[in-house]
Amino acid sequence: MNVFDIIGPVMIGPSSSHTAGAARIGRITRLLLGEPVRTAHIRFHGSFAKTWQGHGADRAVIGGLLGLNVDDENLRRSRKLAAEQGMEYDISPVQVRGAHPNTVIIEAIGGSGKTVTVQAASVGGGSVLVQYLNGMEVGFSGSKTTLIIQHKDVPGAIAKVSRLLAASRTNIATMRVFREEAGGRAVMALELDSVPEETHIDALRNVPGFDSVTLLRV
Numbered sequence: 001m002n003v004f005d006i007i008g009p010v011m012i013g014p015s016s017s018h019t020a021g022a023a024r025i026g027r028i029t030r031l032l033l034g035e036p037v038r039t040a041h042i043r044f045h046g047s048f049a050k051t052w053q054g055h056g057a058d059r060a061v062i063g064g065l066l067g068l069n070v071d072d073e074n075l076r077r078s079r080k081l082a083a084e085q086g087m088e089y090d091i092s093p094v095q096v097r098g099a100h101p102n103t104v105i106i107e108a109i110g111g112s113g114k115t116v117t118v119q120a121a122s123v124g125g126g127s128v129l130v131q132y133l134n135g136m137e138v139g140f141s142g143s144k145t146t147l148i149i150q151h152k153d154v155p156g157a158i159a160k161v162s163r164l165l166a167a168s169r170t171n172i173a174t175m176r177v178f179r180e181e182a183g184g185r186a187v188m189a190l191e192l193d194s195v196p197e198e199t200h201i202d203a204l205r206n207v208p209g210f211d212s213v214t215l216l217r218v
Helices: 003-007 016-033 047-055 057-065 073-085 157-167 198-205
Strands: 037-046 088-093 102-110 115-124 127-133 136-140 146-152 172-179 185-192 210-216
Touching: 016 037, 016 057, 016 102, 016 115, 016 127, 016 210, 037 047, 037 057, 047 057, 047 102, 057 073, 057 088, 057 102, 136 172, 136 185, 146 157, 157 172, 157 185, 157 198, 198 210
Parallel strands: 037 088
Antiparallel strands: 037 102, 102 115, 115 127, 127 136, 146 185, 146 210, 172 185
């Protein structure tokens, strides 16, 4: 445990769970979409659903979807910024059986029509856990530099990633692979000790069967 686990992150208040965590979830969703958000459907569960107005979770999520960091003072005026940038959104409660009290489901749609759906929980101290990505159960935090690869589950996929990261002299700290079924949709989540060169990220994006490659630096 380090000092930030005790005192929490540098952030715009009032609550690390309801503002910093919510902003981080919004920003992760924006990064996974890979383009500016045109429309967002935000569904709050549990404690979020009861307190989002008083604790500013709405402004935090919207700010994150705009690409703001958790310590950006513009989070307070994110609704105005969204209007200025033409981002539309709606907010409503949802009940998710067995979910963490601070859970939000975000469906984000970009200008190109691309869509990403994220279910994530703010688990305390500004930390988050992404639980579902486009309907697939996953489990990553994005608290460190993390590479998220959505791909088809085929032999050799992991070897290709390892080879390209080794060429970039990037060490893999942890790696988890999630899949629906053999040969179906899959997601790799790799926590890295350093940031790969952009040329190697582009090389990963050009691998056949890799649908999406996202570097999370949140």
